[in-house]
Amino acid sequence: MIKYLVLIITCLGSQLFAQENNKHLSATIIGSGSPKFNTERSGPSVLIAYKNTQILVDMGNGTQANLNKNNTKIKAIDGFLFTHHHLDHNEEFTPIFIQSLLGGNSIIVAGPKPTATMVDNILSIYEEDIAYRLSKSGRSISDVKTNFTAKDLTGNTPFYIGDIKITYTAVNHAIATFAYRFDAGKESIVISGDLTYSESLPILANNADYLIMDAGGAIELGEQRNAAKSNNNRKSTKSREKAHVNLAESSQMAKEANVKNLVLSHFNFTYVDQEATTVEIRKNYSGTIIYGEDLMSLPLKQNSTTSKHSSLKDNYPIVDTNVQGFYSDTEEISRPSAGDSFYGQDDNYTGNQPLYTDNGDGTISDNVTGLMWEQDMGTKLTLEEATQKAKNAKLGSYSDWRVPTIKELYSLIQFTGKVKGATAIEMFIDTDYFNQPLGGSKIGEREIDAQTWSSTVYVGKTMRTDATIFGVNFVDGRIKGYPKYNPKTGADNKMYFRLVRGNTDYGKNNFIDNGDGTVSDYATGLMWQKTDDGMGKDWEEALRYAENIELGSHSDWRLPNAKELQSIVDYTRSPQTTHSAAINPVFEATQIKDPDGNPGQYPFYWTSTTHLDGQNPSAHAVYVAFGEAQGQMNGRLMDVHGAGAQRSDPKSGNKQDYPQYFGPQGDVRYVYNYVRSVRDINHTENTETIPEESVQTTEHAPQNRQRDNSQGLKTAAPSFKKMLTNMDVNKDGKIAKSEAKGKLKENFDQRDKNNDGYITEEELIRRNR
Incomplete structure (x- = not known):
């Protein structure tokens, strides 16, 4: 009995905690992208939250992964709404809905036709699978059918999910589409859905705190173009033929609605030319402009730990293991779901995926860690020889090479590798970028005798008396301490070394x-x-x-x-x-x-x-x-x-x-x-709301803000800084043609005004007017 009382008290405490930390109506942009696959932007999805109620609007590609990153359990979501039934907006609804059913929570599923039919079809198609999964907990489909309500919305009658009032209206798009307004307390958030100019939207969004709007017409960073093609005649035949707004239309609707914050989302590219886009929006709308990104939280928040921990904050990003498969204790299996045996293994969670750039000069840049690596290790060396090699190295025109620590070296391992005893099958390192030798059979070595040493010396002894250096074996996928000296001859042992430079805080x-x-x-x-x-x-x-x-x-x-x-x-x-x-x-x-x-x-x-x-x-x-x-x-x-x-x-x-x-x-x-x-770490925890009056400049993304104690809140540089950071592999403050990507690569020659083979920050932000 005491056990159950403790459980009840714990649950009540957790609910009170959740309510206290969700006392404001909030929106998290789960996905800010479009039908185009983009590793930086998942498909359209927004999570609305207030107290202990959560509502998910649209469920595009990547929604489940980003919900996980946001620490949101699907079984804790109370409602699923659709703006419309284009695939990029409901692609992941089926697995999310089934997980919700298995979780046993009460939910509402609503949207334009054919929402109810879609739910019925899912139950019919996956009936056996759902029944099988429910049977593991002694339940059947009949036990959970009463836990959800699926309905097609018609008219404009408001309804509630928890304490959140939901109002909706039809807007103009290629198919039947709704925009939604969420009101709780004295706060309001509107999601437009995909649309062209719609007279109904400004009425729905009147005086809203946030309007999350279709980003149609936004200008891609690096795009060579004249001034944006704007037409303030919002009822033009041309705009009605399109499926999405242009900047003139979205800014006009925001102006008419008198919204405090216009949030652009649903981008079909990664990097936004915020300066150019803002110029066009400012022709109509004078309020705050926010450029949405995946996992952005509204109202704007700042991590209160920034100043306390900024010296090492996020300087040690962990690169994912790149595991691609699921396994029991005896065999490879299909993907397990929550509650299944062997759920929670590596590939159930997605981290920072490996991303390398071959610089074409014998160096490889790791775009996740900020480390640059020697591509080819050469011959085996003693630790002293490797240290001297690093001091003398001028590879890639850099002179700050070093022998990596064990944590730096281990950042390169990938567990897509495979080995059978001493026989190599697939390397535990990306051989598309890195040269990885095998042990030499002609000199009596096994294939796995191609270990790579680090600079990390073991503070203890192995084999009772051996001074030891840690290394990574990228042939068999292990970290091991290797004796510094040959036990028989006393001579220095030799191993492979892969030199590194950059991010000296990595591993701290x-x-x-x-x-x-x-x-x-x-x-x-x-x-x-x-x-x-x-x-x-x-x-x-x-x-x-x-x-x-x-x-x-x-x-x-x-x-x-x-x-x-x-x-x-x-x-x-x-x-x-x-x-x-x-x-x-x-x-x-x-x-x-x-x-x-x-x-x-x-x-x-x-x-x-x-x-x-x-x-x-x-x-x-x-x-x-x-x-x-x-x-x-x-x-x-x-x-x-x-x-x-x-x-x-x-x-x-x-x-x-x-x-x-x-x-x-x-x-x-x-x-x-x-x-x-x-x-x-939940980045919405330990946060404080940024007062609106402290926002000095409105056109930059809020998560790029940083605390400056002497001047209050200052806005970081616009998004071209981010583009420079992502493309400037050798960190020389400019982008070479070999480094350029996407639209910038296509229009490199037009941007390179002085024809020197590089694009500077000034050239990057310049555009024809």
Whole structure:
């Protein structure tokens, strides 16, 4: 009984917390794009929230991924609305609706015809699949059919979802389309949907706080064009023949509605020429202009931690593992859904996808981390030789090369690789960009004997007495400590080295103890479970534990992938030297006994990443050793790989059969490893609303704002700065033709006014008038 009372109190507390943190009517732009696929802009979707009510309007491509990034659970959404039934606006409704059904929450689905028919068809087509998934929790379709209402909206009768009043009106588009107004408290938000000029919209949006408008006519950055083709005759035959507004029409409707903020969304390109677009809008509308981006939150918000943690904020972005597949403990499987066995593994979550640029000069730029790499490693070197090589290197005309740390080096690993024992199958690095040798069979090496060393020296000893350097094996997908000296000859060992430059803050954490059992790392943007689970679990149990934990008022925890977990290893610590786990003291780690029964050991920790190795490549998952990575050699247990090594264990097995020893160095296999859960820091938390009167300039995106304590709030440079940052690979302050992308590449010669082969900031923002 006490257990259930605690659960009820916890639920009530969570609801009160949610209400307190959603006391303002808000809109989050889940997707700001169009039917054109764009990695930076997902398809159209907006999340409306007030107190404990959430409503999702339209569900284009990428909606589910961005809801996850926004820490929004589908089972917590109360309503699904459609502006119209074009595919780019409802592409992901089917899986979202089915997940909502499985979640058991009460929902309303509404929109123009044929909304109700579409829902009926989904239930009919996927009846067996839905029934199968419901059966796992002892339910049937009849049990959940009463949980939702699907209706075709007609007329203009307002209705409520929770405390949010919803008013709608038909607008002009290629098919039947509604615009929606949401009112709660004294705040109002309007979503136009796709449209051409519609007299009904200004009436619906009258005096609204925010009008989220079709961005038709917006000018692409780098586009060579004359002044925007504007026609203030909003009822022109030409505009009525189109499916989308032009800037004259959208700005005129915003003016007539007297809205405080005009938010442009539904862009069919990535980068907006905000200066040029603003000039056109200003011909009619004088209010605040906001250029929408994915996951932008309205009202405008600023992270209150910016000034406190700005020195390392987001300087350590974790590149995704690039895993593309799903696995049980025995075989490859189809994508599991929430609640299924093995849900929560690596490919269920999408992070910063690997993105490289070949600079054509022997260097490769990592566009996620800001690091630049040597493309070809050359021959094997000692650490001293590699250090000297870095000092003398002038590759790419740069002189600031260095030997990478283990965290920098590990940023390159990709777990699309595959190995079978000592035989290479697919590399654990992107060989489209990086040259990766194999071990030389002619000199007695195995294929996997092509390890890459880092500059990170192990603070302890391996093999009892060996000075050790950490390296990454991109042939077999592991981190291991390698002896600096040959144990037989005493000579310096040689390994491959891949030099790096740029982002000297990469790998430096910025931990903050939140005081609620969680720790935030403002360098990576990840929040961690402060204390581990305290008990060994097999891989499936570990996934289930992380998916279901509730901690720090959050329920969106997951099992970290390999690169996320490795990011919190502290390579300055080890059981041998600090008598602790290899992790910052802000965390707490369970102490365990080693297989010989000796105290002072610390666990291996599971990741969500499958490691494709061996006879059955589906059967192993990656772990990171925060204690000694021990092995048994010649009947003696010792640290063979170093605290902070990354290895892999079988995902399952009879608990009483472990630990066991495996391989030439007798690696300890625990199989029942520990868990430290992770989640993305919710960027809407610890925020403060920016007062409207403090906004100095209106034409720049709000999330580009930064706090300047001496002058209050200042606006960052316009979006051409962002374009310069994204394209200027060698960071020389200008864009070469080889660096240009998209429209800028097509119109490079017209922009390059002095014909010097580069585009400067001044040339980039100049346009014909």
